Amino acid sequence: MKFKLILSLLLLSSYFVALSQEKQPEKSSKHNITATEKGLIKISILYPYAEGKNFNMEYYAAKHMPMVAGFLGSNLVKYTIEKGLSSGIPDQPLPFMAIGSFYVKSLSEYQAAIAPNRDAIRADFTNYTNVTPVIFVSEVVQ
């Protein structure tokens, strides 16, 4: 009787081991992306490059983006920061110095969260750039 019980528990444990292992994401590379942003709304803030324009990436990453992210609450899934390197077309100028992007579940919730804080966000611009950003709203379709 005791033997049968232990055997049953053992089989049950093995089953859960198999189940757990199946759920684990594949780890084929350091940068393996296991989740998808598909269906999310993305708000990108693009800072065009031009002669005489500047952008302080340190301040942007340490202060500005966390401040705005803080206004968005649980609607925010993640945010990313890109540093402009070059144009992909030889002899063309760098299109953007930087791009910051917020991935959110709802655009209307994003707008409602930003509206009362717009002045604070704009006032902070001068702390890291002298360029007027382009703002682009998109849907991640793939």
Place this chain on the structure above:
Amino acid sequence: MKFKLILSLLLLSSYFVALSQEKQPEKSSKHNITATEKGLIKISILYPYAEGKNFNMEYYAAKHMPMVAGFLGSNLVKYTIEKGLSSGIPDQPLPFMAIGSFYVKSLSEYQAAIAPNRDAIRADFTNYTNVTPVIFVSEVVQ
């Protein structure tokens, strides 16, 4: 003796169950992003909006992007497609109709893979758009 062996196996199984469960990513939301693109190179192809310009998203997603992705091999970590919805600034025109992005590990490997296929890629443009894209190379810093 047999009993001790089974007990040992049972304990071992339980240990692996615990271990496996620990490795599982948290699933707090449908869109939970468990991995990071930090450190990757991103090549974005931006299709500016303008009067009289068009963009066939269906062809782009089903044919063009998979073709280019196929040239990139294991250097490609993932690619994304965004559909332009609006400007984030009221009364401003839509900045882009669409953006396609390739996340790669190495820019030089990307360039070496694209160079011999550039003509095929450009020839395919006319199948889905009549606008000249902006190409932007960036580093994902966060």
